[in-house]
Amino acid sequence: SIEGEENLRSPICCIMGHVDSGKTKLLDCIRGTNVQEGEAGGITQQIGATYFPAENIRERTRELKADARLKVPGLLVIDTPGHESFTNLRSRGSSLCDLAILVVDIKAGLQPQTIESLNLLRMRNTEFIIALNKVDRLYGWQTCKNAPIVKSLKQQPKDVISEFNVELKKVKNQFQEQGLNTELYYKNKEMGETFSIVPTSAVSGEGVPDLLLLLVQWAQKTMVEKLTYVDEVQCTVLEVKVIEGHGTTIDVVLVNGELHEGDKIVVCGLQGPIVTTIRALLTPHPMKELRVKGTYLHYKEIKAAQGIKITAQGLEHAIAGTALHVVGPDDDLEAIKESVMED
Numbered sequence: 037s038i039e040g041e042e043n044l045r046s047p048i049c050c051i052m053g054h055v056d057s058g059k060t061k062l063l064d065c066i067r068g069t070n071v072q073e074g075e076a077g078g079i080t081q082q083i084g085a086t087y088f089p090a091e092n093i094r095e096r097t098r099e100l101k102a103d104a105r106l107k108v109p110g111l112l113v114i115d116t117p118g119h120e121s122f123t124n125l126r127s128r129g130s131s132l133c134d135l136a137i138l139v140v141d142i143k144a145g146l147q148p149q150t151i152e153s154l155n156l157l158r159m160r161n162t163e164f165i166i167a168l169n170k171v172d173r174l175y176g177w178q179t180c181k182n183a184p185i186v187k188s189l190k191q192q193p194k195d196v197i198s199e200f201n202v203e204l205k206k207v208k209n210q211f212q213e214q215g216l217n218t219e220l221y222y223k224n225k226e227m228g229e230t231f232s233i234v235p236t237s238a239v240s241g242e243g244v245p246d247l248l249l250l251l252v253q254w255a256q257k258t259m260v261e262k263l264t265y266v267d268e269v270q271c272t273v274l275e276v277k278v279i280e281g282h283g284t285t286i287d288v289v290l291v292n293g294e295l296h297e298g299d300k301i302v303v304c305g306l307q308g309p310i311v312t313t314i315r316a317l318l319t320p321h322p323m324k325e326l327r328v329k330g331t332y333l334h335y336k337e338i339k340a341a342q343g344i345k346i347t348a349q350g351l352e353h354a355i356a357g358t359a360l361h362v363v364g365p366d367d368d369l370e371a372i373k374e375s376v377m378e379d
């Protein structure tokens with residue numbers, strides 16, 4: 037079809053895996069940020085969201101494929117914690133996404149929360165790609181900064197390739213034990229049946245172009261229906277936070293539809309439904325993490341998919357993980373208030 041004919045929204049991709057497999061570091065590598073180093077104990081404790089515009093993805097994947105056609109406006113990536121105590125946040129993240137990246141530490145292989153994440157994704161029939169991360173930790177690895185992975189592998193000494201193959205085989209066997217066929221993505225002839233593995237390093241950026249391009253191309257090729265923009269608002273509250281100068285705010289993921297300053301909204305609250313009006317719609321700058329304090333861009337209106345900070349009165353008792361509803365001119369407010377509390 038002709039470019040522009042399809043009205044696609046940005047795919048929402050959740051990044052999941054065991055604690056310290058490198059999820060946040062991979063996002064830092066793509067963003068050019070240092071979020072991971074600022075985390076208490078190096079542990080992610082909240083769901084995050086980062087918007088990557090298509091132009092940045094094109095830039096990052098140029099060496100891999102110069103003429104890649106990106107039909108989506110961008111990619112919204114949801115970061116999740118891997119620590120065992122945050123199962124609820126992994127579940128919330130995975131319930132929002134169109135597809136996912138499952139991060140596996142190449143030296144550690146499958147770990148308890150890798151398997152838990154895998155099962156959450158399978159439960160919802162969510163497609164995912166495996167990032168086999170920390171390849172730079174293979175003994176003797178020759179770094180080739182930000183290179184496509186095939187180029188980088190070609191430069192490795194023989195014994196590094198042997199070690200890589202041993203670790204790869206181990207991980208493939210562990211996935212097989214979970215009932216999954218896996219293969220290096222560039223050898224995978226049956227995506228959808230066999231899960232693709234992209235070797236990556238969040239430190240050197242190797243394999244990151246491959247990961248980005250595979251995600252976007254796969255999403256826009258196989259999920260056109262799911263990604264076709266619809267007006268009906270679908271929006272979930274991620275976090276409730278007090279922000280200096282803004283009072284209590286909610287971080288939301290807008291999956292579909294459009295929000296406007298001044299919209300009347302209803303969210304689920306501890307003491308009953310909260311009916312309020314959007315005072316401000318804020319986002320971090322593109323390629324910046326929503327959960328990290330920074331400067332915000334203000335919008336009069338904003339279209340899905342996006343991670344957004346909403347300021348409004350009366351949000352103190354809002355409950356994370358529940359749906360946000362917009363009250364239209366013809367809507368029955370009482371009915372919406374009831375349905376909001378069913379979450």
Ligand code: GTP
Pocket residue numbers: 053054055056057058059060061062072078079080116117118119169170171172173236237238239240
């Ligand atoms: P949680 O969110 O707490 O579950 O962890 P995470 O999966 O986000 O991992 P994180 O990004 O916090 O990385 C954990 C540690 O591994 C940090 O010290 C990173 O610097 C390191 N690390 C992550 N990716 C790589 C990589 O590709 N190579 C190397 N050498 N170290 C990495």
Ligand code: MG
Pocket residue numbers: 059060061079080116117118
């Ligand atoms: Mg993290």
Ligand code: NA
Pocket residue numbers: 055056057078079080
């Ligand atoms: Na960590």
